[in-house]
Amino acid sequence: MTKDELRSTARQLGIDLVGFTTVERVDRRLPAGLRFSNISQDLPVFLALAKHIPTGIMGAADSDPKRMACSLVHRALEEACAELAYHLESHDHMAVCLPSLAMDFKHKTELGNTPAGQASIDLRMAAVEAGLGTLGLNNMLLTPRFGPRIYLCGMLTNLEAEPDPPLQRQLCLGLQECGRCAAVCPGDAIPRRAPRGASLQSVRRLDEAACARHSQPYGPQAFSDAIQRLAEQQDERAQSSQIQGSATSQLWYHMTVLRQGAFTGCSRCLQVCPVGEDWDKLSESPHRRQDLPDSAKPYMERGLVRIDNFSGDRGAA
Ligand code: SF4
Ligand code: SF4
DSSP states (O other): OOHHHHHHHHHHTTOOEEEEEEHHHHHTTSOGGGOGGGTOSSOOEEEEEEEEOOHHHHTSOSSHHHHHHHHHHHHHHHHHHHHHHHHHHHTTOOEEEEOTTOOOSSOTTOOSSTTTTOOOHHHHHHHHHTTSOEEOTTSOEEBTTTBTOEEEEEEEEOOOOOOOOOOSSOOOOHHHHTOHHHHHOTTOOSOOEEETTOOHHHHOOOOHHHHHHHHOTTSHHHHHHHHHHHHHOOOHHHHHHHHHSHHHHHHHIIIIISGGGGGOSOOHHHHHOOOSTTHHHHTTSHHHHTSSOTTOOOEEETTEEEOOOOSSSSOOO
């Protein structure tokens, strides 16, 4: 099977973007514990697979039904990835799917799948190496066609395929020229200050814990926090009331039934990013026009580039 044949099959399965690289190249970017060679020594090729979030969803008001719609996109990508692995197997190759919402419980610095449930940091870095895009101000993956409005899966395989080259230009406009993602972030998790002229690489950062509180209100961290509060509750009646409260039902529902939706609670940074061919259409949405006032622009103060936070949850810095 050729790369083009595999791309064509992936497209038929609903996968929008496919990038090829090698496990060896990706592993050079990753800390020892996250390297894909830990999974298999026999599958040297890495595929980065992405499905875009429909513009209708991205243009809708920020609400619970939107999170559920995003969960369906995640699920569709995971199922397409599994189908693609079976397809490879039917052509005498081997393949392992790496789900978009795989969690890394060993390395607590990565709370996993932030920002916005796009994918774990190892999959995002692998996608950069496979030429799908580049990292934005908050370490989300930006792609030329869909900006950051994609979810990612990965695959390891022994299909012989030449690596695709990484993109040569940065897609992110940076804090000095844009900063829109930082201005709307309800967790204030994205840098809003930087020395003038600082490189994107030196400024890029995400406060994963702050992001997770908003993007995963019923995710793994919220779940373990709830268990801890229960364990620490001394009063039996209060404990019983906590167990029977709606928060417990919500956590159970999201972690089991609507599991992908547990990771996509906030996607404001995806919605406001002007990178991507889909941006012109998305920016016509009345909801997106209300995201930021016209005054939301970076400005200089005491030698620093700054942008205020307009999320409504935080005041100006
Ligand atoms: S805007 Fe939302 S998803 Fe993006 S970094 Fe902030 S809290 Fe996370
Ligand atoms: S919103 Fe602007 S600063 Fe943020 S990732 Fe997109 S281009 Fe970069």
